[in-house]
Each structure stands twice: as C-alpha cells, then as structure tokens.
Amino acid sequence: xxxxxxxxxxxxxxxxxxxxxxxxxxxxxxxxxxxxxxxxxxxxxxxxxxxxxxxxxxxxxxxxxxxxxxxxxxxxxxxxxxxxxxxxxxxxxxxxxxxxxxxxxxxxxxxxx
Amino acid sequence: xxxxxxxxxxxxxxxxxxxxxxxxxxxxxxxxxxxxxxxxxxxxxxxxxxxxxxxxxxxxxxxxxxxxxxxxxxxxxxxxxxxxxxxxxxxxxxxxxxxxxxxxxxxxxxxx
Numbered sequence: 001x002x003x004x005x006x007x008x009x010x011x012x013x014x015x016x017x018x019x020x021x022x023x024x025x026x027x028x029x030x031x032x033x034x035x036x037x038x039x040x041x042x043x044x045x046x047x048x049x050x051x052x053x054x055x056x057x058x059x060x061x062x063x064x065x066x067x068x069x070x071x072x073x074x075x076x077x078x079x080x081x082x083x084x085x086x087x088x089x090x091x092x093x094x095x096x097x098x099x100x101x102x103x104x105x106x107x108x109x110x111x112x113x
Numbered sequence: 114x115x116x117x118x119x120x121x122x123x124x125x126x127x128x129x130x131x132x133x134x135x136x137x138x139x140x141x142x143x144x145x146x147x148x149x150x151x152x153x154x155x156x157x158x159x160x161x162x163x164x165x166x167x168x169x170x171x172x173x174x175x176x177x178x179x180x181x182x183x184x185x186x187x188x189x190x191x192x193x194x195x196x197x198x199x200x201x202x203x204x205x206x207x208x209x210x211x212x213x214x215x216x217x218x219x220x221x222x223x224x225x
Binding site (some may be wrong): 100 | 148158204206212215219
C-alpha cells in the first residue's frame with residue numbers, strides 16, 4: 001500500500017540555523033504533497049504544499065522541493081526561530097479517485113535559543 | 114470562516130465500553146477524513162468520505178469501529194467495544210477535493 005517515510009525523527013538546531021526534513025513516498029501517482037506543523041496539544045496546520053507540476057515552492061523562510069523521479073520531497077526552514085519548534089509532518093496523496101492523504105511519522109524540531 | 118468542529122474534546126472510558134465522536138466539517142467541503150493519532154506518531158487514516166459515500170476504509174478495524182456521514186455533512190465515529198490500544202487523539206479533517214485538509218481540534222480518548 002501507500003507509504004510515506006520521514007527523516008529525521010528529531011532535529012535540534014541553534015536559532016538562526018537552517019533545518020531540513022526529508023520524506024519519500026511510494027505511490028508514483030501521488031501529485032499533492034503538503035507539510036503540516038503541529039504544536040503540542042494542538043491540531044495539525046498546513047504551512048506549505050506543492051503539486052507535482054512544480055519542483056520548488058517558497059514562502060518567506062519556508063521552502064519545499066520535490067523530486068518526482070526519486071519520489072522524495074523536502075522541507076527547508078531558514079533562519080529558524082524558537083517559535084518554529086514543533087512536530088512537522090509531511091504527507092502525500094494517493095492519486096487517482098480516492099485521494100487519500102497519507103502522513104509521515106513526524107519530525108520533532110527543537111530550535112535552541 | 115468556521116473551522117472543523119469536533120466533540121467531545123476529551124473522553125475517558127473503561128475498556129469494553131462504547132464511545133462516539135462527532136464531527137462537523139467546514140461548509141461545502143465534500144471530503145471528510147477521520148484520523149487516529151497515537152502519541153508520538155503521525156495521523157493514521159481510518160476512513161474517508163466523499164459526500165455521504167465511503168471512499169476508503171481499508172485501515173478501519175471494522176470489528177469494533179464504525180463511521181457514518183448521513184446527508185453528506187456531519188459524521189460520527191464509534192468504537193464498540195473499546196480496547197486499551199484505542200487510546201489516542203481522533204482527528205477529523207475536511208477538504209474541497211484534492212486540496213488542503215483542515216483539521217479539527219481532535220478528541221483525546223483515554224481507555225482505562
């Protein structure tokens with residue numbers, strides 16, 4: 001079945017440094033790749049997404065890159081701030097009619113002030 | 114714009130008891146998802162509806178879990194009987210087609 005793998009599971013960076021989280025997916029029909037941020041005890045919230053017709057998308061300090069051939073995509077956060085500390089989840093849709101949204105296992109990002 | 118509403122926020126039950134969760138999606142969102150999120154893990158899709166029809170329920174433990182979405186709007190998820198391993202946050206989400214999924218606050222279930 002469809003599978004999304006995410007690495008690393010934890011990431012600690014110093015404030016101002018960059019953070020990179022990587023995901024791979026198994027379904028070649030996937031064409032939508034969102035990233036969600038979940039703060040402790042709160043709901044997941046979309047921070048950026050990318051579709052398969054684009055290789056890169058940027059929104060201020062956040063960027064996502066997609067390599068369809070290799071079936072992997074990455075989240076890049078530059079100039080990290082303490083408020084970026086949270087769990088980040090990547091996801092991929094299943095493509096086709098069902099459009100299931102399958103999530104990765106999450107990355108706990110800690111930004112040290 | 115009102116978000117996805119879920120209730121209750123918290124529920125504690127004993128094993129073998131029954132429990133039901135309710136979700137009201139964003140108005141106009143045809144797709145509704147129920148996810149189970151165990152502490153420290155990513156959301157796991159249990160069931161997906163398109164209007165009032167089931168699109169995917171391959172991960173739903175059908176011997177104890179059931180869900181319905183009458184009239185294509187509100188949805189309920191039921192567990193009967195509950196097991197200890199069902200302790201998790203149950204998240205409801207909705208979307209317009211193949212786009213952003215908006216999540217509710219979730220229901221935190223503790224089975225003792």
